Amino acid sequence: MNSELTKKALEKIGNPNILVNLISRRVRQLTSGGTGGRPLIADTAGLGAADIALLEIIEGKLDWAPIEEPAEESAEPSPKKRKKSAG
Helix, strand or coil: CCHHHHHHHHHHHCCHHHHHHHHHHHHHHHHHCCCCCCCCCCCCCCCCHHHHHHHHHHCCCCCCCCCCCCCCCCCCCCCCCCCCCCC
16 A cells, blocks of 8 residues: 555545545455446556555545434433343
8 A cells, every 4th residue: 555645545534444444345345346346546557456445535536424323312211121030
């Protein structure tokens, strides 16, 4: 992986853990050859799958969004039911 590309991609994403996960998932897609296995950038000659993923992030062709949790109806957790003990 090219360190300059990594720095530029990290500037876009902001969180190194998320960047690692994005690259990992995209490399799996690129190497599997199935749906989504084609690079989203034009010039890939001499590049590895991780560098392709980094360039896709840098060029804005690959992005992420956090998953939003559904809002609960009440702020208080529901009480847990206890089993009656035999005895």
